[in-house]
Amino acid sequence: MSGPVTTAGAGSGRPAKAFAVSPRLETVSWVLLGLGLLAVPFLGSVYALYMACLIAINVIATVGLNITVGYTGLLSIGHSAFLGVGAYVSALMWLHLGTPLALNMVGGAVAAFLVGLVFGIPALRIKGVYLAIATLAAQYMLYFVFQQWTPVTGGDRGLSLPKIDVFGFGDVGFYYVVMAVALLTTLAARNLFRTRVGRSFIAVRERDYAAEVLGINVVYTKLVAFGLGAAYAGAAGALLAAFLRIVNPDQFTLMVSVFFLAAVVVGGRASTLGSILGALFMTMMPELLRFLLEAAAGPGADMAGLLSPLREIIFGALIIGFLIFEPRGLAGLLRRALGHVEEVEAKAEH
Amino acid sequence: MSLFLEFSLVGLASGGIYVLAALSFVIVFKATNVFNFATGEMMMLGAYLFLLFDIQLGLGWGAGLLAALVGSALLAIIAERIVLRPLIGRPHIVLVMVTFGLASVFRGFAGLIWGPNVRQLTELLPRTPLFLGNILIPGKLAWGFLAAGLISGAFIVYYRFSRAGTAIRATSTDQVTAESLGINIRMVFAMSWGFAGVLAAASGIIAGSVNGVTPQLGLVALNVLAVVMLAGMTSVGGVVVAGLFIGWVETIVGAYLGAAWQSFIPYLIVLLVMIVKPTGLFGEQRVERI
Secondary structure, rough: OOOOOOOOOOOOOOHHHHHHOOOOHHHHHHHHHHHHHHHHHHEEEEEHHHHHHHHHHHHHHHHHHHHHHHOOOOOOOHHHHHHHHHHHEEEEHHHHHHOOOHHHHHHHHHHHHHHHHHHHHHHHOOOOOHHHHHHHHHHHHHHHHHHHOOHHHHHHEEEEEEOOOOOHHHHHHHHHHHHHHHHHEEEEEEHHOOOOHHHHHHHHOHHHHHHOOOOOOHHHHHHHHHHHHHHHHHHHHHHHHHHHOEOOOOHOHHHHHHHHHHHHHHOOOOOOOHHHHHHHHHHHHHHHHHHHHHHOOOOOOOOOHHHHHHHHHHHHHHHHHHHHHOOOOOHHHHOOOOOOOOOOOOOOOO | OOOHHHHHHHHHHHHHHHHHHHHHHHHHHHOOOOOOOOHHHHHHHHHHHHHHHHOOOOOHHHHHHHHHHHHHHHHHHHHHHHHHHHHEEEEEOOOOHHHHHHHHHHHHHHHHHHHHOOOOOOOOOOOOOOEEOOOEEEEHHHHHHHHHHHHHHHHHHHHHOOOHHHHHHHHHHHHHHHHOOOOHHHHHHHHHHHHHHHHHHHHHHHHHHHHHHOOOOOHHOOOHHHHHHHHOOOOOHHHHHHHHHHHHHHHHHHHOHHHHHHHHHHHHHHHHHHHHHOOOOOOOOOEEEO
């Protein structure tokens, strides 16, 4: 027990300290990433632009879920329902009030936060898996609302939105907006865990009684963490609505929630880098799978029937495999690949 | 009024399926403290295994039924051994997440092997409707209820009075003490998953022979969570009452408000239970408030 004692455990904490690589390399890699993202529209590929937007939106939602599941240790399995709340609220604001995208996004995030509290308040007073059940309830009840409240939500057909035009740049402009939002929200999440509030999330996860003794209001902290996760989902949902220009109930099913849970587990719980890697990997995976299936079967073959079950198997197997063999996910794998030797203290898991 | 009575009886009869699935859930939770989100998928696989052995392999319904139940038990034990056992001692949230992954894998395999369409099972249950006075109950439902009742009854008796049942109950009360008294905890874990597999499969086969089987059969069974919550997560006797009640509520709601409400109401009940009485109606005082 001679090594430095890290207070934040194995989580993001201070990558500069946890990494064997220098902080300068970290900065350089961030700058390179930023330049790479700036360059995407110049590839001229509609597909690349589309995937980049989708990945960025999924990163926002995954970062949110990671705050709830990874940092605070609260299992939420209804994340897509909160995405749906954000999407519907922002779409309705747009259609009926004509408000700009930025305001719609805030509206979606606030709505998702409030709806999250409705389901979180009964569940978070009690210890145990109650939150998981309450979020499952949210999943089914909100789907019901999306589908049945036809006068407002458009029922099964959903809502269609007009094309968005950011500063007259069309799709490219929208891409930069999505990227900027993703960058800001990810940075905000990263910095959150260097503040008192963020640290109290981790304290609650590690040992709630100890946190209580330290003067942290456990119920309040859990509510904030859960609501914050839902708000991230709401913002992502608002962007998704503007991006796909259609909102319907089938975008927000249980399988989508499993997708985000898998992204958190695969990327690495309690790691911002993990959220990015997880969302990237999980968004690309179905595309890769489809590509492989098409290559294997040749064009024209009906692979749609095979795709969905295969995806479910892979989602599930990834969750199981990473939980058993690499609890710190892709972020942990990457750190080890970069030569970071694990400290004894880092073995503790959340 | 007689229409209401008819709906009520139909509802109670369909509640029998929930009772079986909820028992499967409760036994795993009591013995191993794992909140098993894959219960519904274990139901669905049980029904598909019956289809496989009975029709696709041509064993006939008797041998097929036996093979399906044994197969489900084995599958559950294997899942426990491979997926849950390595995670013993890890944080609670990990154990819950992993059953979610398990459910996804099961659903995917069922979809891959048997396809997304509805498959019909052999008609085990007689079709002739039952008349009580002028009230009609569909035959399949009535006999399904009877079968579910018999299996649950037999299981509860076994659980109360057999050595194995006593060992499971001792483990659920206090693992360390049970171990020191010579109970093989690993055996108890495997056994409780095995029982859960059989109960879930029985429930799935009955549900499947009423409505047919799809890979989504398990998702419908998430209503079982409402049963379990209402009863209290640890109460074997409680789930019988709660199962019948939820079945009844669901049918009444479906009949008078429309089928879409059926997935809404059970979860509303779940939230209300959480607000009013998180231990459920019959649960132990295990719940800790903070």
